[in-house]
Amino acid sequence: MKTRNLFSSALLALSMLALAACGDDTSRVTVKLTDAPGDDFEKAVVTISKVYLKGDGAEGSGEVVLRSEPVTTDLLTLANDTADLVKDAEVPQGTYRELRFVISGAYVQVKEDGVTRVYATDDYEGVPAGVKVDGELQMPSLSTSGLKVKFANDADVEVTSEQTQKVILVDFDVAQSFGKAAGGSGRWVMSPVIKGADLEFSSNVVVTLKAGAGLELPVVGDTQVTLSAFNAVLVNAEGSREPLAFTDANNDGTFEANFKFLIPGAFQVEIEGPAGVSFTTNPGIPASVTATGGAESRADFTLTSVVEL
Incomplete structure (x- = not known):
């Protein structure tokens, strides 16, 4: 259930902006990130190194990269707000089966038994200088093919000629995405739960x-x-x-x-x-x-x- 400086729910209408420099067979796509925070989290910092749409090869749309420049953000700053992860990317019109995030590293700062502790992925450069890492944050292979954003009924992403601009809202659920590993190892595990919808349907x-x-x-x-x-x-x-x-x-x-x-x-x-x-x-x-x-x-x-x- 919810980021403020780096990336920017009341009823919001999708503003259909008339944008120049868009070809007849392309539309603009923006991806906004929001977050549903967890009770015991003080920070949940992730580095997203790539965002892309995966199309149907039969239609020739293939893979369309929306962002390839890594960006690091504390998800907890996005509660009840959004930020632009992708802004006005020009995308060929068509049907895309998946929206995927490639996540290269992360750390969480949590309160455990009244004590603040930090858990980070191996050699994560996003940990601020001077901050002591207390344990490991395990992360599945999200740095290769990436993580699929879940849309209702496993819907496709449609980019059509009727849309001058398509805005996708992505909710990164912190409480469901990070948790302690089983077995008393003391490690934490990152298994991201990320949901998507068109902003006009938020x-x-x-x-x-x-x-x-x-x-x-x-x-x-x-x-x-x-x-x-x-x-x-x-x-x-x-x-x-x-x-x-x-x-x-x-x-x-x-x-x-x-x-x-x-x-x-x-x-x-x-x-x-x-x-x-x-x-x-x-x-x-x-x-x-x-x-x-x-x-x-x-x-x-x-x-x-x-x-x-």
């Missing part, structure tokens, strides 16, 4: 929270509890959790958390309260919500009680 989920009529929020210690101390949490089908703070954007007493750039699918919505209180909501939590392509979904909650523990 979704967003808006979660709202307001206080019920007459509800008084308690004071815990010396701090007055407010709705801004609560978080909405979006949980995807694989169990990855993305927390997002509520804000009163419209100054009307209804607080909102907007999860953007979502690959369509089923989600659970939870509410996290501040330390030192218990609370109830209407409807109860968790609540189910389905994010559908190109549409906004909502989950609206009212606080019915908040008491100090």
Whole structure:
């Protein structure tokens, strides 16, 4: 379930830009990267050395390289945001069976038993100078043929003459992509889970929270509890959790958390309260919500009680 400087989900329409320098039999393709983060990760840095489309040889489209210059990014900076991994690559029109990422190295910084540890692939140059590597991050052979991006129903990538520009959203699920190796070896394993969709079919989920009529929020210690101390949490089908703070954007007493750039699918919505209180909501939590392509979904909650523990 979600990057900000190097690469850049609310309802977004795909902006069809009229671009010059595109031939009659080519279109522009942009690939935007986003991320569903994991709870215990402090950093998840990967180097993507190549991005390419793999076509049907019978159609003569072959392999079309979208990016061959290595780029390194911390995926956790992409939560609820996107960044341009590929920008306006000129691609022959046709049907492509696969979009693939070649990943040459990575490291994760995680909190284990209250201690921060770093796990990296062999001789990974992306580890900052002076940072101690505590263990190995194993990585399957992603540096050769690369990793296939999964589209719904294993769909092909269509680049057609009707599209002046095609924008593909790619979600790199950190929580599902990195995990401890079995057997107590202390190593971590990278088995990336990457999903794709056309940006025009991406979704967003808006979660709202307001206080019920007459509800008084308690004071815990010396701090007055407010709705801004609560978080909405979006949980995807694989169990990855993305927390997002509520804000009163419209100054009307209804607080909102907007999860953007979502690959369509089923989600659970939870509410996290501040330390030192218990609370109830209407409807109860968790609540189910389905994010559908190109549409906004909502989950609206009212606080019915908040008491100090």
